[in-house]
Every structure is written in structure tokens, then in C-alpha cells.
Amino acid sequence: MKFSNLPLAFIPLFFAFCPFSRADITITPTFSPSIADSGNAAKIESAIDDAISTFESDIATPINVSIDFQAVSSGLGASNTAQGNLAYSAYLTYLEDASDKSASDKTALASLPKSLNTGINHNSDVTLSSALFAALGDTSEASTLESQNNGFDGVIYLNIGSMNLSRSGPQNPNKYDLESVASHEIDEVLGIGGPGSALYQGGSAIPSTLPSDGIGVTDLFRYRGPRQRSFTYNPFAPAYFSINGGRTDLTNFNQFGEDGADFGDWAGDATPQVQDAYGTPGTEPDLGVNELTALDVVGYTLTTPVAATADLAQDSFVTQSVPEPQAIPAFLLACAVIAAWRARSRTACWASLLRRLPVPVVDHLHPFHRHQPPVDHPIQHWQECRQLLLRIHHLDHHRQVHREPQYLRRMHKA
Numbered sequence: 001m002k003f004s005n006l007p008l009a010f011i012p013l014f015f016a017f018c019p020f021s022r023a024d025i026t027i028t029p030t031f032s033p034s035i036a037d038s039g040n041a042a043k044i045e046s047a048i049d050d051a052i053s054t055f056e057s058d059i060a061t062p063i064n065v066s067i068d069f070q071a072v073s074s075g076l077g078a079s080n081t082a083q084g085n086l087a088y089s090a091y092l093t094y095l096e097d098a099s100d101k102s103a104s105d106k107t108a109l110a111s112l113p114k115s116l117n118t119g120i121n122h123n124s125d126v127t128l129s130s131a132l133f134a135a136l137g138d139t140s141e142a143s144t145l146e147s148q149n150n151g152f153d154g155v156i157y158l159n160i161g162s163m164n165l166s167r168s169g170p171q172n173p174n175k176y177d178l179e180s181v182a183s184h185e186i187d188e189v190l191g192i193g194g195p196g197s198a199l200y201q202g203g204s205a206i207p208s209t210l211p212s213d214g215i216g217v218t219d220l221f222r223y224r225g226p227r228q229r230s231f232t233y234n235p236f237a238p239a240y241f242s243i244n245g246g247r248t249d250l251t252n253f254n255q256f257g258e259d260g261a262d263f264g265d266w267a268g269d270a271t272p273q274v275q276d277a278y279g280t281p282g283t284e285p286d287l288g289v290n291e292l293t294a295l296d297v298v299g300y301t302l303t304t305p306v307a308a309t310a311d312l313a314q315d316s317f318v319t320q321s322v323p324e325p326q327a328i329p330a331f332l333l334a335c336a337v338i339a340a341w342r343a344r345s346r347t348a349c350w351a352s353l354l355r356r357l358p359v360p361v362v363d364h365l366h367p368f369h370r371h372q373p374p375v376d377h378p379i380q381h382w383q384e385c386r387q388l389l390l391r392i393h394h395l396d397h398h399r400q401v402h403r404e405p406q407y408l409r410r411m412h413k414a
Helices: 010-017 041-058 088-097 103-111 130-136 139-147 178-190 217-221 289-298 309-313 327-343 349-355 359-363 378-396
Strands: 026-031 064-071 077-081 083-087 125-129 154-158 222-225
Touching (some): 026 041, 064 130, 064 178, 083 088, 083 130, 083 139, 088 125, 088 130, 125 130, 125 178, 130 139, 130 178, 154 178, 178 289, 217 222
Parallel strands (some): 026 064, 064 154
Antiparallel strands (some): 077 154, 083 125
């Protein structure tokens, strides 16, 4: 149909009732010869395209993100993300001035300090990925960072040999899901996961001093208790993701970096998530509520608000009173924890047991942890004990870590 043949009076009606597609995020992949020239190129590229489609369906921010995908023969997955620093006050202004704030955005903003400083280790800067700079509207800085990273917002490395390339057909239970690993690394190019925390991005030795030249964007939502930030290398310290000042624990951050895992990833739990620091073979996690919430509050706009954000926005979290457990079961369980720690058991049974314990029982285990001063909130007791058992699990279990390459690019805005 040609517009020139339409009556003038009909043209406004045509535009009023004709649906137009929304401009969402576009992720443009390129595939290096290590993928494009392989015998499984079609399957590999299809799985990566499926992962990309999920992001393009879930994120409404109209930007283009360029990612180069390469195959490697070690580790599980890694990424090289273009990053730069921005004054925290400027970052806060970007978030406050957004016209399409979700319920989660409003809740998260209420928890952020209204000052020139982040309130974390005297840091006044935050580190953003080039894609996040673009999402906030600073396309000039995004382009500069991208040009310094060989024209890409990120480069993703995938150990294809350790992965199931398709979700259809027979699956090797000892291999990892390619689509999930690709999603994990795409998250990092967008700015959450590893690059979301300045504490540690795997691939080099853990520093002896805490960062003072900028924090990651998800460090702003890293808590050890209500109104108590967590910003430490202590592997036993509680650290969880919360967007309402630490009152609601959405998921736990990883605190173990000695094997190359990122502090910005999730610690892992009974149900695997895309952004877990340690991949779990034989599972197929998809981009979930915690990853989407993180992307939402750091500066992206979702096509559909994720579940439960409305409840958080209503400030509905209430600390429950905790009944005292029976002394004998608590004592026996404490002995079991210590025995497991000393034995360095090579099974995941203790970690599995701890994940299923009620908070009151775990509350009695706190005195056995000498690495953290006494605390008075049940969430913190749970977190400290859970981290101890997960340490055994992570060191001894066969799950693979998502590692960052040692040449991870981190560029700072002057």
C-alpha cells in the first residue's frame, strides 16, 4: 500500500492503529574463526543466538552492544569487558533522572547515599561497562571505551569442549550448558557479574588492600545485614544482593576468589542460576529474576518488571522473631560442621545439608566462626555458616568456575 494513494484523512487513522515494534537492546555478535570454522559452528552460533534473543526480549534499553565470541580450550567461560570510571554523584543523577523507573529502581534509589561519596571505603567513583555508559545515555564515553577494546563492548571466551552445544537431543550430564554460560558472560559485558564488583575479577592474585579507585555498580547493593554494607575479601563474611538496604536477601554473592571466581557473581545455591560463580554440569539455568533485577537497578530498562519488585517497593520486609532451637540438635550439628571442615570432605553433602537448615539452627553455629565479630541479625548468622560450608563444597566439588582472563581490560575515565 502506497501512502500517496491514501486519502489524507485516513493517514492519521493508519498511524493510530498500526502497531510499531519497540526499540529494544540489540546485541550484535561476531564469531572468531575458532568458532566460525569449526565443525560445530552452526550449533554453537545457534545456542549463542538463543542466549542473545533472551536478552533482547527482556531489556528495552535501545542500544547496540557488540560482542566478539571466541573458543578456548581451558576454564569454562570468561569475558573481557570495556570499562571506565564515573563520579558516583553523576551516576546517581543518571539513575534519578531516568523517566522510566521501575518499582525496583525506586526501591534501590532509596537505599543509595545522596552524597558525593559511595559510602564504601571512601570511594567517590563507580566503574561502568561501556554498554552501561550507553544505556545511561553517555554514548560518547561508550564509544571511546569500545574503540579502546578493538571495537567491541566485550570479548567472550567459551570452552566449547566442556559444553553441551544444544538443549535438544541427548545431553552429557558431565558437561555444561553453552546457552547458560554464554548468558553468564553476556551479563558481564553489560556490567553485572564479575565487572559489577571492584573487589576481585578473577585471573590474578587477590589484592592486599581494598579498592579505593572506584567500586562496581553491584557493590552498591552488597550487604551483610540491614543497613550494613559488605565490602571485604574475608571469605567467611556474609555478602548478599539486596536492593532495599539489606533488609531483603535476594541471593548471595560469591566471597571466594582464590580459584579465580568473581566476587561479583552469585555464590550458588540448591537451584543453579546463570550468574553463579561456579557452573553446575547437567543443568540449564536461564536468565532469572536476580540477574534481571541487577540489570534493572544498575541502569537498564526491562521490557516487563520482574516478579516481587512491587512487594519490595512497599517496604514490606519485617524481621521475624526467631525461636530458640533445642540445644542437643544444635550441638550435634555444630560438631558435624567442624568435622566436615577439618576433613575437607570431597562430597557436597554438607553444603547440601546447610542449604536446607532453618535459620534458628544455624543461629547456634555462629560462635564457631572466629573471622567475624558477633552480629545480632539472623540473616548474618545464616550467611556466615552457609559460606563456611560452601567453601568446602567449592574447593572440593567438580564444578567449574567462570574465570576472567588475566588481561581483563579496565579503562578509567579521566
